[in-house]
Amino acid sequence: xxxxxxxxxxxxxxxxxxxxxxxxxxxxxxxxxxxxxxxxxxxxxxxxxxxxxxxxxxxxxxxxxxxxxxxxxxxxxxxxxxxxxxxxxxxxxxxxxxxxxxxxxxxxxxxxxxxxxxxxxxxxxxxxxxxxxxxxxxxxxxxxxxxxxxxxxxxxxxxxxxxxxxxxxxxxxxxxxxxxxxxxx
Numbered sequence: 294x295x296x297x298x299x300x301x302x303x304x305x306x307x308x309x310x311x312x313x314x315x316x317x318x319x320x321x322x323x324x325x326x327x328x329x330x331x332x333x334x335x336x337x338x339x340x341x342x343x344x345x346x347x348x349x350x351x352x353x354x355x356x357x358x359x360x361x362x363x364x365x366x367x368x369x370x371x372x373x374x375x376x377x378x379x380x381x382x383x384x385x386x387x388x389x390x391x392x393x394x395x396x397x398x399x400x401x402x403x404x405x406x407x408x409x410x411x412x413x414x415x416x417x418x419x420x421x422x423x424x425x426x427x428x429x430x431x432x433x434x435x436x437x438x439x440x441x442x443x444x445x446x447x448x449x450x451x452x453x454x455x456x457x458x459x460x461x462x463x464x465x466x467x468x469x470x471x472x473x474x475x476x477x478x
Contacts, residue, residue, distance in 0.1 A: 298363055298367070301359075301360055301363055302363075302367075305352075305355070305356065305360060308351075308352050308355065309352060311348070312345075312348050312349060312352055315344070315345060315348060316345065319341045319342075319345060322341070323338060323341075
């Protein structure tokens with residue numbers, strides 16, 4: 294690694310450290326204490342937040358624009374191993390590229406449920422489609438049978454009264470009045 298790369302990384306590290314320290318200062322100042330139980334006034338809190346947001350935006354821009362190529366080419370690892378178990382856990386989480394085993398297991402279970410529900414919905418859709426086509430076929434057969442029965446039961450008008458007689462259409466009112474008289478056929 295060249296000296297220029299080391300200088301760039303050191304500059305980034307310093308800027309990140311300054312931002313981290315500023316976060317710590319703002320957090321400490323905004324917490325109420327026993328000697329100052331009052332919460333910080335809103336304008337002051339907003340001003341401190343704006344300073345933090347500005348510093349973060351500058352650092353983000355610097356990393357994204359100026360140092361992106363350098364950071365893509367390098368792998369950064371700590372020189373010394375962290376001392377306590379808490380720091381080791383933090384490091385392992387930060388360097389993790391694979392999900393935690395319990396999360397992987399949960400993810401596999403979720404995917405299995407999604408796939409089984411997709412298969413069930415396909416099965417339900419195919420059953421519904423089959424039922425609908427069967428229903429439509431039965432309905433069509435029923436309608437055809439009813440038409441056949443009606444044609445068999447009602448003789449053509451010319452055959453009932455002879456060829457010379459004309460049939461007169463019957464109005465619905467006449468049928469209803471005949472039915473209301475109670476006369477039997």
